[in-house]
Amino acid sequence: MNVLVTGINGFVGGYLFSRLRSAGHKIYGLGREPSSLYDLDGYYTVDITKKFQLDREFDAVIHLAALNRTTIGADIDSRIFSRINVEGTKNLIESCGYSRFIYISTAAVYAREGKLITEESPVVPVGNYAETKYEAELLCQSLIPCKKLMILRPVNISGAGQKKIAVVPLFFDRARNHEALELSVSPSKIIQLLDVTDFTMAISQCLDFFCSGIFNLAPQDCMTMLQLVNKILKLCDSKSSLVIKEVKEEAPSLVCAEKARQRLSFQALKTMNNILEDYYESLNGGTE
Template identity: 30%
Template sequence: MRVLVTGAGGYIGRFLCNRLIEEGHAVVGLGLPEHLDRLQSTGCEVLLHDLSSGKSLNLASIDAVIYLAQSSFYHEMPEKAHNLFKVNVCGLIKVAESARNAGVKRFIYASTGNVYKPSFKPLDEKSPLRKDDFYALSKLTGEQILELYNKYFKVIITRFFTVYGPGQRNMLIPKIIERVKLGQSIFLEPTEEKNSENEGLLLTPCYIDDAVSILQALMQINNKDSIIINVAGSEIISIKKIAQEVGKLLGKKPIYSEVASLRQGNLIADNSFLKSLVKINFTSSTSGLYKTLSTGMSE
């Protein structure tokens, strides 16, 4: 299969391109010129293209698209909202239209678990959605646009929860690792329950190899209608527990500080639907953190 991966120079993109090539697929990696070295390191056919530009895109001979691209400015709102929607919405429309014109058969879109309203309950694919956040709104808009394209190609929307692994930077789990290494405080947000121990945010992290295996498997799903799938691990773990595991591996005792603000929810995914579609043995947090640390933190 000939596969276009947008955002191929990003974290998930690089691992995915490597895996797809190993499995015998022809991979075209789309990314920005400043990510040329990253793109070339995957061994894919490189397509340099800025999705926020008005330049056209020719996807002739592409069988499937995996859209991992997103604006790198998603934390800088509202100042960078223009770029956010150019890449996450307008860029997506450009690729979807090019895919339709080229006769692409399948389109997988990487959304996020952050589209859900904050909740302390596990979030399934029908949980309430939020529209009070720029990033979440851009991703939801992308989801809704792609659902309109389902008559032209098979659409799968993946909502990722806390993907982590070797070489990742500037995300939650690598930040925890770095703070434990440096002896800096791990900040824990409490809840309104005064009698419970504060473990901080609860998560269902997904190790990078598992995330890639899931995307691979979803390429083979024969869905008629568009489907939305939570992509997350099966283990619920707290910020404090992650720091403790990291501390054991590094031989360092984590330092904790409780912040004044109350957290409004956790980030726990219900991945039952995913497990009904894909057979996977999820990497445990202990194993995933060990692999992350033993491989090193540098890219």
């Protein structure tokens, strides 16, 4: 297949390139940078916030590129989120031809009501990131024929090489430096992590078992935020203090990926303990 990947130079992009290359696909990348580190079959330097046209059609477009800030940098002007996540998606949709379009959204669009979250659960996005990702979902549904469109809603992606704006690398960085860790959410709040290699496996399976619609992507296990922090502190043998700013109890809300398991043969291979232990090893010269 000829596959276009936006955001190819980002954290997930490199893992996805390796996965798709090993599967024999021809890979074209799109990014803001003047070039890419990867041995692509073609690369486009594009600012997706402006209208553009590409010179070929693709079997599949995988839209990874987005402004993703849910903690550090979450106070960025909402108009910037909209330009990148919504207008950028519209410009991409209109820039080329494709047989299928895979939009990477987020499980953050769902309401957290203490229930099992399926693809039919209420959508109540909160914050600039979730709001604009859902707005882009609706845009995709209005502009792309449903038989061509797949929307993926993963939980928190994690893995070696991730920037320190996500919760796992941020907490590891502070724990290794014995700095205070602040929990701005309830210690009982449930978190689910999806390893980046499992995430890219799911995207690859979308190309093999393509079917339209919305799919959650999540592991079968979870942790509370307190368990997550304690695991990181233990791995790092850290003397960091823990500052808890929110003590309200929260009923667990688990994202269920049963539909993806049945329709895409997807099942996350790494547990949350695996993810945290592998990340720790990567910081100490292990897997990169």
